[in-house]
Amino acid sequence: MSTNAILEVKNLAKAFAANKVLHHVNFEVKQGEIVGLLGPNGSGKSTLLNIISGFVGPDAGEIRLVGRSIAGMPTYRLVQEGMARTFQLPIMPQKMSVLEVAMAAATDAHGVFSTLFRTARDRAAERRALERARHLLDELLLTRVAHLPASAISGGQKKLLGIVCALMAEPRLLMLDEPTAGVHPNVRNDIVQALHRLNASGVTLVIVEHDMHFIRDACSRCIVLDQGEIVASCRPDELASNARVVQAYLGASVEVAKA
Numbered sequence: 454m455s456t457n458a459i460l461e462v463k464n465l466a467k468a469f470a471a472n473k474v475l476h477h478v479n480f481e482v483k484q485g486e487i488v489g490l491l492g493p494n495g496s497g498k499s500t501l502l503n504i505i506s507g508f509v510g511p512d513a514g515e516i517r518l519v520g521r522s523i524a525g526m527p528t529y530r531l532v533q534e535g536m537a538r539t540f541q542l543p544i545m546p547q548k549m550s551v552l553e554v555a556m557a558a559a560t561d562a563h564g565v566f567s568t569l570f571r572t573a574r575d576r577a578a579e580r581r582a583l584e585r586a587r588h589l590l591d592e593l594l595l596t597r598v599a600h601l602p603a604s605a606i607s608g609g610q611k612k613l614l615g616i617v618c619a620l621m622a623e624p625r626l627l628m629l630d631e632p633t634a635g636v637h638p639n640v641r642n643d644i645v646q647a648l649h650r651l652n653a654s655g656v657t658l659v660i661v662e663h664d665m666h667f668i669r670d671a672c673s674r675c676i677v678l679d680q681g682e683i684v685a686s687c688r689p690d691e692l693a694s695n696a697r698v699v700q701a702y703l704g705a706s707v708e709v710a711k712a
């Protein structure tokens with residue numbers, strides 16, 4: 454591996470029945486990068502994210518996190534190893550408040566036994582989790598709705614809460630699945646700023662996104678998938694002049710030409 458790779462994907466392949474979705478995908482992400490994962494609808498982005506984050510098994514290939522093989526590792530172990538992700542459509546518990554949902558995502562939360570026999574260590578962990586939850590809710594502009602039931606906040610706010618939950622585990626690699634879909638353009642800029650602050654604090658980011666303005670503002674590099682193959686790895690400002698990228702998007706979107 455190159456010395457500062459946080460994520461390495463080698464020869465990854467996946468088919469659903471006769472549908473070959475990923476073909477020998479190879480790439481790496483270096484510590485400190487903000488990488489955009491792009492591609493037309495159905496090109497395999499979510500499948501790739503689902504495989505890396507342990508929700509779907511690959512047919513072939515290797516995945517390494519900071520040099521350690523993680524293919525086939527259960528998701529809770531991946532979180533312990535420093536990887537977290539968000540989902541396109543976050544599902545929120547109906548009755549918990551926004552703050553409680555964030556707290557519930559703390560990895561050092563304990564079960565019922567510690568509720569009955571709470572030690573000083575448990576209380577300290579809970580205080581730390583509360584502090585972190587409040588800080589992250591503030592970063593992601595959710596302080597105003599922290600007391601509301603999570604089911605009552607808007608779709609865009611649910612996406613932001615999904616990011617807060619992923620960050621509660623203090624990941625070193627965070628993967629975001631379409632963080633701005635359904636989010637107001639003003640909030641989109643706030644998300645860009647929050648992700649830059651997060652990145653400056655040491656978190657590496659991989660972002661699946663269709664919004665080219667967001668990609669341009671947020672990402673240092675883009676990886677482009679087309680029909681399950683990586684066809685480009687370049688800076689956002691190089692996308693429009695990359696023939697493979699333009700070919701991949703032809704007929705699907707004209708947005709890439711404006712990036």
Ligand SMILES: Nc1ncnc2c1ncn2[C@@H]1O[C@H](COP(=O)(O)OP(=O)(O)OP(=O)(O)O)[C@@H](O)[C@H]1O
Binds near residue numbers: 474
């Ligand atoms: N669980 C599954 N079972 C069967 N086929 C699947 C499954 N998940 C994904 N696919 C298929 O894999 C292909 C790639 O889908 P995927 O969701 O990974 O693409 P995508 O690039 O994320 O698309 P979009 O940008 O529209 O979200 C599609 O043809 C899809 O139907």
